[in-house]
Amino acid sequence: MSDGIKHGDWLTYRPDIKVLDCTVRDGGLINNHHFDDDFVRTVYNANVAAGVDYMEVGYKGDKALYSPSKNGPWKHCDEDSLRRIVGDNDTDLKLAVMADAERTNYKRDIPKKSESVIDLIRVACYIHQIPLALDMVKDAADKGYEVMLQLMALSTVNDRDLDMALKEATESDAGGVYIVDSFGSLYSEQIRAYTQRFLAAVKAAGKEVGIHAHNNQQLAYANTIEAIICGASRVDATFGGIGRGAGNCPMELILGFLHNPKFKMRPILECTQKIFTPLAKTMDWGYSIPYALTGQLNMHPRSAIDFRAGANPDDYVAFYDQLMEEVS
Amino acid sequence: MSDGIKHGDWLTYRPDIKVLDCTVRDGGLINNHHFDDDFVRTVYNANVAAGVDYMEVGYKGDKALYSPSKNGPWKHCDEDSLRRIVGDNDTDLKLAVMADAERTNYKRDIPKKSESVIDLIRVACYIHQIPLALDMVKDAADKGYEVMLQLMALSTVNDRDLDMALKEATESDAGGVYIVDSFGSLYSEQIRAYTQRFLAAVKAAGKEVGIHAHNNQQLAYANTIEAIICGASRVDATFGGIGRGAGNCPMELILGFLHNPKFKMRPILECTQKIFTPLAKTMDWGYSIPYALTGQLNMHPRSAIDFRAGANPDDYVAFYDQLMEEVS
Numbered sequence: 001m002s003d004g005i006k007h008g009d010w011l012t013y014r015p016d017i018k019v020l021d022c023t024v025r026d027g028g029l030i031n032n033h034h035f036d037d038d039f040v041r042t043v044y045n046a047n048v049a050a051g052v053d054y055m056e057v058g059y060k061g062d063k064a065l066y067s068p069s070k071n072g073p074w075k076h077c078d079e080d081s082l083r084r085i086v087g088d089n090d091t092d093l094k095l096a097v098m099a100d101a102e103r104t105n106y107k108r109d110i111p112k113k114s115e116s117v118i119d120l121i122r123v124a125c126y127i128h129q130i131p132l133a134l135d136m137v138k139d140a141a142d143k144g145y146e147v148m149l150q151l152m153a154l155s156t157v158n159d160r161d162l163d164m165a166l167k168e169a170t171e172s173d174a175g176g177v178y179i180v181d182s183f184g185s186l187y188s189e190q191i192r193a194y195t196q197r198f199l200a201a202v203k204a205a206g207k208e209v210g211i212h213a214h215n216n217q218q219l220a221y222a223n224t225i226e227a228i229i230c231g232a233s234r235v236d237a238t239f240g241g242i243g244r245g246a247g248n249c250p251m252e253l254i255l256g257f258l259h260n261p262k263f264k265m266r267p268i269l270e271c272t273q274k275i276f277t278p279l280a281k282t283m284d285w286g287y288s289i290p291y292a293l294t295g296q297l298n299m300h301p302r303s304a305i306d307f308r309a310g311a312n313p314d315d316y317v318a319f320y321d322q323l324m325e326e327v328s
Numbered sequence: 329m330s331d332g333i334k335h336g337d338w339l340t341y342r343p344d345i346k347v348l349d350c351t352v353r354d355g356g357l358i359n360n361h362h363f364d365d366d367f368v369r370t371v372y373n374a375n376v377a378a379g380v381d382y383m384e385v386g387y388k389g390d391k392a393l394y395s396p397s398k399n400g401p402w403k404h405c406d407e408d409s410l411r412r413i414v415g416d417n418d419t420d421l422k423l424a425v426m427a428d429a430e431r432t433n434y435k436r437d438i439p440k441k442s443e444s445v446i447d448l449i450r451v452a453c454y455i456h457q458i459p460l461a462l463d464m465v466k467d468a469a470d471k472g473y474e475v476m477l478q479l480m481a482l483s484t485v486n487d488r489d490l491d492m493a494l495k496e497a498t499e500s501d502a503g504g505v506y507i508v509d510s511f512g513s514l515y516s517e518q519i520r521a522y523t524q525r526f527l528a529a530v531k532a533a534g535k536e537v538g539i540h541a542h543n544n545q546q547l548a549y550a551n552t553i554e555a556i557i558c559g560a561s562r563v564d565a566t567f568g569g570i571g572r573g574a575g576n577c578p579m580e581l582i583l584g585f586l587h588n589p590k591f592k593m594r595p596i597l598e599c600t601q602k603i604f605t606p607l608a609k610t611m612d613w614g615y616s617i618p619y620a621l622t623g624q625l626n627m628h629p630r631s632a633i634d635f636r637a638g639a640n641p642d643d644y645v646a647f648y649d650q651l652m653e654e655v656s
Contacts, residue, residue: 187585188516188554217581218543222550226516252617253545256624257515269617269644277642289580289597296584314605316597 013259016233020054021047021251022212022243024074025098026236029244030283033058034072039275040085043239046271048091050255051262054120056096056236057082062105076109082117094119098150099140101125101132106139113144123174124150127157130165134172141173148210148234149174153182154194155298166201176208176234179227184216184246184295191223195230203231210234215246216295218287221253228257239268240276242283245301246291284308289316293323341587344561348382349375349579350540350571352402353426354564357572358611361386362400367603368413371567374599376419378583379590382448384424384564385410390433404437410445422447426478427468429453429460434467441472451502452478455485458493462500469501476538476562477502481510482522483626494529504536504562507555512544512574512623519551523558531559538562543574544623546615549581556585567596568604570611573629574619612636617644621651 023043024035040057047055058074059066066075073081077097089095095118099106110121121140125133133149140147149169151157157165169177179194186194191211198209211227211234213220224235241250252272255263280286290304293316303326307319351371352363368385375383386402387394394403401409405425417423423446427434438449449468453461461477468475477497479485485493497505507522514522519539526537539555539562541548552563569578580600583591608614618632621644631654635647 188550189557215546217584218546218549218578221546222516229517250546250620252620256545256620266645266648269648272617273642273644289600292578292580292584314601316601317594320594320597 013261014228014233015260017228017258017260018053018234019251019254019258019263020056020096020210020234020236021052021238022056022236022248023238023240023251025056025058025096026238026243026248027285028058028072028074030242030285032071033074035074037084040074042271042275044085044093046239046267048093049267050251050264051260052093052251054094054096056098056120056122057085058097060097060099060104060106060109060121062103062109064105065103077118079111079116086117089117094146096120096122098122098124099136101129101136104136106136110140110143110145118145120146120148122148122150122178124152124180126152127161127165130168134168137172137174147174148176148178150178150180150212152180153300154180155183155185155190162197163201166198170202170205170207174207176210177202178210178212178234178236179232180212181214181223183298183300184214184219184291185298186213186223187217187219188223188226191226192230195227195232199231208233210236212236213249214243214295214301215241215248215287216291216301218292220247220249221257224249224254225257240272240280242276242279242285245285245305246287246295247285284313288313290319293320297323297327299323299327341589342556342561343588345556345586345588346381346562347579347582347586347591348384348424348538348562348564349380349566350384350424350564350576351566351579353384353386353424354566354571354576355613356386356400356402358570358613360399361402363402365412368402370599370603372413372421374567374595376421377595378579378592379588380421380579382422382424384426384448384450385413386425388425388427388432388434388437388449390431390437392433393431405446407439407444414445417445422474424448424450426450426452427464429457429464432464434464438468438471438473446473448474448476450476450478450506452480452508454480455489455493458496462496465500465502475502476504476506478506478508478540480508481628482508483511483513483518490525491529494526498530498533498535502535504538505530506538506540506562506564507560508540509542509551511626511628512542512547512619513626514541514551515545515547516551516554519554520558523555523560527559536561538564540564541577542571542623542629543569543576543615544619544629546620548575548577549585552577552582553585568600568608570604570607570613573613573633574615574623575613612641616641618647621648625651625655627651627655 058077061075209232213223237251238248241247389403537560541551565579566576569575
């Protein structure tokens with residue numbers, strides 16, 4: 001590829017690629033962010049030891065929408081909650097939070113960078129929320145943060161809208177834009193086409209392209225490396241592949257692929273076997289057929305999540321029949 | 329691509345692609361082929377109902393090497409064992425068996441096609457066994473079978489040897505050659521390069537390219553569709569992704585991708601939930617970190633299989649430390 005980036009081959013690596021661990025943020029969608037401090041601290045320490053670039057701790061959710069009585073502390077990521085875990089975060093690991101469009105009182109709840117241990121605000125929106133999201137990007141940038149824009153449910157956005165959104169993002173203060181495969185429906189051919197389209201739009205302005213993949217079709221890791229091969233430089237992963245529904249790209253796979261000597265595998269394995277392998281016995285995430293079916297149909301996984309939480313989570317035929325009724 | 333094949337896009341499909349179910353053959357490596365008749369019959373009936381092209385039932389293993397007292401009937405696939413399940417196989421599903429180089433008394437144990445319900449012999453070999461494998465190919469073709477050649481452990485073969493092997497295969501009676509990622513170590517870039525190299529060598533002679541992928545790095549399905557996109561037309565899959573170690577490409581994913589209306593999803597789901605989801609609770613296969621680590625190091629998975637069968641199958645750190653000692 002002749003895009004000016006040094007792309008890696010079998011015996012090199014790309015120092016421009018940054019890994020973000022979204023374990024506590026995306027995993028928190030399974031349990032309304034009720035992870036206890038020990039859990040979050042163990043993940044934090046593992047990320048620091050492994051040389052991961054960013055850790056996304058949770059959301060800046062509006063307490064009027066998400067009451068603290070029903071949601072754990074990582075739904076709001078108040079400064080004192082964060083500091084209980086990280087102190088002043090005197091490490092190389094940067095901290096991130098997600099700010100959802102229409103679910104965040106961003107002007108009030110996001111303090112100035114000088115008053116926060118947070119480094120990166122990731123603004124997440126659907127295509128129709130782009131105008132609001134751009135104001136959130138500006139607000140966060142003005143306050144002194146690094147900012148990224150996550151365009152969710154990309155697989156439902158038509159090309160004309162996408163090109164307009166990318167143009168707006170290019171002219172914004174966001175440092176980059178993410179391909180977010182919310183439904184886990186995208187195939188490698190599509191990931192290639194999206195990555196090229198995103199880079200063509202934003203790269204000349206010095207912005208990066210990232211990817212957040214879901215594992216509905218066992219493609220989270222595959223699509224992540226496909227995006228990397230095409231020039232993406234920001235990738236998301238989680239311990240044990242934890243995440244809502246079918247989960248995310250597993251951290252041990254992406255670090256193994258990247259071959260950047262700054263990344264250490266052992267702390268990842270240690271944390272995974274200590275916390276996530278046992279947790280997977282009582283918390284439902286990861287590949288299963290209902291998620292594959294919604295992914296194949298380019299549908300939100302919520303019906304599969306509901307089905308998996310029901311009385312017969314492995315009655316795939318019943319779920320298939322239900323889906324066929326819904327789409328016909 | 330301008331190779332003369334009609335490649336599919338989002339709203340078409342490729343009728344040239346044939347799916348082979350190797351559930352009983354590759355899954356049998358976990359339990360020495362001790363699946364009972366009901367199990368094999370249920371898989372057979374599901375394949376017939378789903379419109380799968382081929383079912384590989386097992387090996388033609390030499391009884392001098394694999395005694396019937398220690399191995400189930402699908403290690404040998406005697407004609408009477410097969411007929412107990414399929415009768416005269418008066419269906420559209422073709423039957424396949426695998427014949428391993430140096431582990432098959434092929435002249436004696438493979439009858440003439442006119443005396444067998446088997447349709448396809450898949451000859452499997454390592455690179456140094458190519459001369460023997462070519463004799464096995466000729467023997468099977470002379471007896472009247474369709475024949476395919478499986479080049480195992482491809483990731484350890486150097487390019488010069490590979491090109492010679494492909495030249496020999498091109499001049500043989502094999503109908504095609506398979507990319508076999510025995511170690512689950514190949515990335516999509518490599519799959520693309522191999523598929524193109526295989527096609528360049530064999531396609532002009534009217535032969536096909538196939539793929540048999542393993543899931544060590546959660547890439548079995550991803551690599552299978554990558555090979556398809558590059559022009560491969562023979563793919564392997566299994567129910568529930570069953571198979572030795574990390575297992576194979578799951579059948580529900582590949583059928584969902586192919587969009588050929590002759591394939592039916594419901595019988596696959598029915599069989600998977602009836603047999604394979606319960607079986608996965610007592611039989612160990614599928615992705616886990618030890619398999620990921622051997623895949624990343626391009627090593628045979630046997631050390632990971634042994635470790636998973638030991639006292640602490642989820643002590644990833646201990647396994648990692650052991651591997652690091654072995655490779656240093």
